[in-house]
Amino acid sequence: MIITVTMNPAIDKTAVVDELVVGGLNRLEQTMMNAGGKGINVSKTIQALGGESLATGFIAGTNGAFIKESLDQLSIDNDMVEVAGNTRVNLKVLNKDMDLTELNEEGPYIDEVALRALVDKIVKHASKNDYVVLSGSVPGSVPKDIYAKLIKQLKQNKIKVILDADGDLFAHAIEEVPNVIKPNKYELCKYYEISEDCKNDEIVKLGKALLDKGMQLIAISMGKEGALFIDSEHTAMVKGLKVDAHSSVGAGDAMVAAIAYGLEQELSFEELVKLAVATSAGAVMTKGTQPASKEQVKELMKEVEINYL
Ligand SMILES: Nc1ncnc2c1ncn2[C@@H]1O[C@H](COP(=O)(O)OP(=O)(O)OP(=O)(O)O)[C@@H](O)[C@H]1O
Numbered sequence: 001m002i003i004t005v006t007m008n009p010a011i012d013k014t015a016v017v018d019e020l021v022v023g024g025l026n027r028l029e030q031t032m033m034n035a036g037g038k039g040i041n042v043s044k045t046i047q048a049l050g051g052e053s054l055a056t057g058f059i060a061g062t063n064g065a066f067i068k069e070s071l072d073q074l075s076i077d078n079d080m081v082e083v084a085g086n087t088r089v090n091l092k093v094l095n096k097d098m099d100l101t102e103l104n105e106e107g108p109y110i111d112e113v114a115l116r117a118l119v120d121k122i123v124k125h126a127s128k129n130d131y132v133v134l135s136g137s138v139p140g141s142v143p144k145d146i147y148a149k150l151i152k153q154l155k156q157n158k159i160k161v162i163l164d165a166d167g168d169l170f171a172h173a174i175e176e177v178p179n180v181i182k183p184n185k186y187e188l189c190k191y192y193e194i195s196e197d198c199k200n201d202e203i204v205k206l207g208k209a210l211l212d213k214g215m216q217l218i219a220i221s222m223g224k225e226g227a228l229f230i231d232s233e234h235t236a237m238v239k240g241l242k243v244d245a246h247s248s249v250g251a252g253d254a255m256v257a258a259i260a261y262g263l264e265q266e267l268s269f270e271e272l273v274k275l276a277v278a279t280s281a282g283a284v285m286t287k288g289t290q291p292a293s294k295e296q297v298k299e300l301m302k303e304v305e306i307n308y309l
């Protein structure tokens, strides 16, 4: 089973403006609302690929009810901890060149009782050899070592952890050696305190250094440039697919979903890489935070070229 954890879900409000004017009035067009937050997007994508997952996390107020309703309508299993306040609304604004500006809220207050309730739920649901996906930010009141603590506990129970987080959450979590990580290039460079303009050779070196800590798979995403995948036997660079882009929001989550699903299905490295790149490119082709269909992903997989280093 795959369990996704979204400590900070969001309603993603995606909108388009011709040109975003900072300090001016922007009239938004084509607004749409989707249930989002990284783990929720992972669950939605796994479902689109034909798999199953259980979505856990915190929800609050009417916005939280919208998230739960969306999951129920999609028949995605969920077991959420309800807290006071309201789940956040994150605004995603695309200009005519598809440049994305994201305005993400902090999220509701989480007290210790609610945090313990969520940790207990995750531990209760996860059995040996399951995958738990820890994705995205946590509300400001949640300690930044929460993912690290969860990884330690889950690994003791022989549960595998896939991590997609940045900043202090990532730095703490790395110390507990999750099985799989998917930082983007920017997050990785920030962690190692090096320039984002570094060459791919440097990124390969950093990825291998992380693998040496004992991880099973490292995927480093690089937006439209593609992604780098490293396991103990392969180092593969894949160029991004040329697609008609509508919104890159959730492309990273789509990649994480494909990795989780691919590992659960025990796909070969090559199949998994193809699925990951195609699923993420597919997410870029859809509007808002929506996954591509299984059929679309299947077609896109034919275009993926893997360059083994
Ligand atoms: N414009 C694009 N065209 C084709 N593929 C893309 C494009 N943008 C992203 N991708 C695909 O999606 C993957 C993940 O993208 P990215 O590196 O932007 O993830 P991310 O920063 O984690 O995104 P997010 O946090 O919004 O989910 C890339 O490795 C690539 O395969």
Ligand SMILES: O=P(O)(O)OC[C@@]1(O)O[C@H](CO)[C@@H](O)[C@@H]1O
Pocket (backbone or CB within 6 Å): 008, 010, 011, 012, 035, 036, 037, 038, 041, 090, 102, 104, 135, 136, 137, 138, 249, 250, 251, 252, 253, 289
């Ligand atoms: O603020 P976080 O938790 O880091 O990211 C949240 C978020 O930007 O990530 C998803 C896209 O990856 C969106 O659905 C959501 O709004």
